[in-house]
Amino acid sequence: MSFEFQCHRCGQVHKGMPRLGPDVPDSYHEVSAAEQAARCTLSADDCVIDRTWFFVRGALEIPVAFEDEAFAWLVWVSLNESDYKAWRAARDLPRRAPPGPFxxxxxxxxxxxxxxxxxxxxxxLRDRGRRPLVEVAPTGHPLALEQQDGIAAGRVVQLYTLTVHGAP
Structure with missing residues (x-):
């Protein structure tokens, strides 16, 4: 059975496990709108700023109790230039076995x-054109703990509501 819930904010029934996240890395917002076209190269999968800062979009998956599919944040990760180039070289290959992890x-x-x-x-990196998996380094940060231990379905609903509708 597919995950679904009725949103208490908009009243709609949402079907499928959410995959949420911004279309650009946070650092993109540090470049003025007037300069973005000249200083930034942006796609759905990567972003380069000033040919110095390199970002890749991946899926930070969090297991959900009693669900087959994980909740996913679509996040941006900064890489050093050599790792970014290795990612670019491997991203269109049907099988992406090493390099990495980065x-x-x-x-x-x-x-x-x-x-x-x-x-x-x-x-x-993952095969078959799937977004790279983002693993948070083990720390006491709540995001790292949730990725390690998983969350309840109610937490998914809470994160969805907060992300899509904002704080009450």
Whole structure:
């Protein structure tokens, strides 16, 4: 059975496990709108700023109790230039076995958590065109603990509501 819930804020029934996240890394907002076209290269999968800062979009998956599918944050991870180039070389291959994992830093602030910017991560490539898996380094941060231990369905609903509708 597929995950679904009725949102108490909008009244709609939402079907399927949510996959939420911004379309750009947080650092993209530090570049003025007038300069973004000249200084940034942006796609759905990666972003380069000033040919110096390299970001890849991945899925930070959190297991959900009694559900077959994980909840996913679509987040941005900063990589060093050599790891970014290795990711680019492997991203269109049907089989993406090593390279990686790549050490990176979360470049996405997520609602419902203490500040998530710059949490240490590992970016794992996956086959068949799937987004890379983002693993938060083990710490006491609530995001790392939830990725390790999982969450209840009610927490998914809470995160969805907060992300889509904002704080009450």
């Amino acid at each position: 050490r990176g830093w979360l470049n996405t602030r997520l609602p419902g958590y203490p500040d998530t910017l710059n949490l240490e991560t590992r970016l794992h």
